[in-house]
Amino acid sequence: MAAVAEFDGDLGCIAAARHRAARFLSRARTEHGVAVSARALDLTRLVVSEMVTNACKYAPGPLRMDLRIIGGPTEDPRIEISVWDSVPIPPVVRAAEPRRVGQHGLEIVLAVAESFEIRPEPTGKWVTVRIALEDSEETGPGEEADRPCARTRRPGPRCRQRADGHPETPRASATADCD
CATH class of the missing domain: 3.30.565.10 (Histidine kinase-like ATPase, C-terminal domain)
Incomplete structure (x- = not known):
């Protein structure tokens, strides 16, 4: 097609x-x-x-x-x-x-x-x-994708992503470490 x-x-x-x-x-x-x-x-x-x-x-x-x-x-x-x-x-x-x-x-x-x-x-x-066109296990709905930290762009430890696509940090601090 x-x-x-x-x-x-x-x-x-x-x-x-x-x-x-x-x-x-x-x-x-x-x-x-x-x-x-x-x-x-x-x-x-x-x-x-x-x-x-x-x-x-x-x-x-x-x-x-x-x-x-x-x-x-x-x-x-x-x-x-x-x-x-x-x-x-x-x-x-x-x-x-x-x-x-x-x-x-x-x-x-x-x-x-x-x-x-x-x-x-x-x-x-x-x-x-x-x-x-199909979701994989890494990117499926409701799954946490294994991707670099959205805030620091560093490889290694990953940030969790909120539903709105922003990084979810473990503390309220803007300098919070990635998990």
Whole structure:
């Protein structure tokens, strides 16, 4: 199952692309029986927003979004999201900086996508990510995902995540250690 959407590159296309991706996953679920978790739908909306925002912000002119369901009877289903824009220069992956205002889009995409690929072309580039459509044991609803601390970004000891996605710290102190 696949879909293509072309946009003129104005800021209004961000919401339109997000809506198009949500409709695509809804059709995959209802018409083709593809298992799509609520988490996968939310992550798809987030990733599409970030990818299309970057294309609108850094590449003038039209853009294209390709959506595809991949996987099969022996492989878990995934959505492959590809966005083409008119600038062949790859985006710069910046180091995490919690105090920086803005410019966290690519950082977010890299954190939630299973794979990330940039394919430059003479007239632009394709940025492609894949997201699992079913929850795994690590990311299922109500489960604590094994991920770096959301506050310190350090590997090793993990913070628990509250339902709103913020780190749950063991003490009220802003400098509380992670558990």
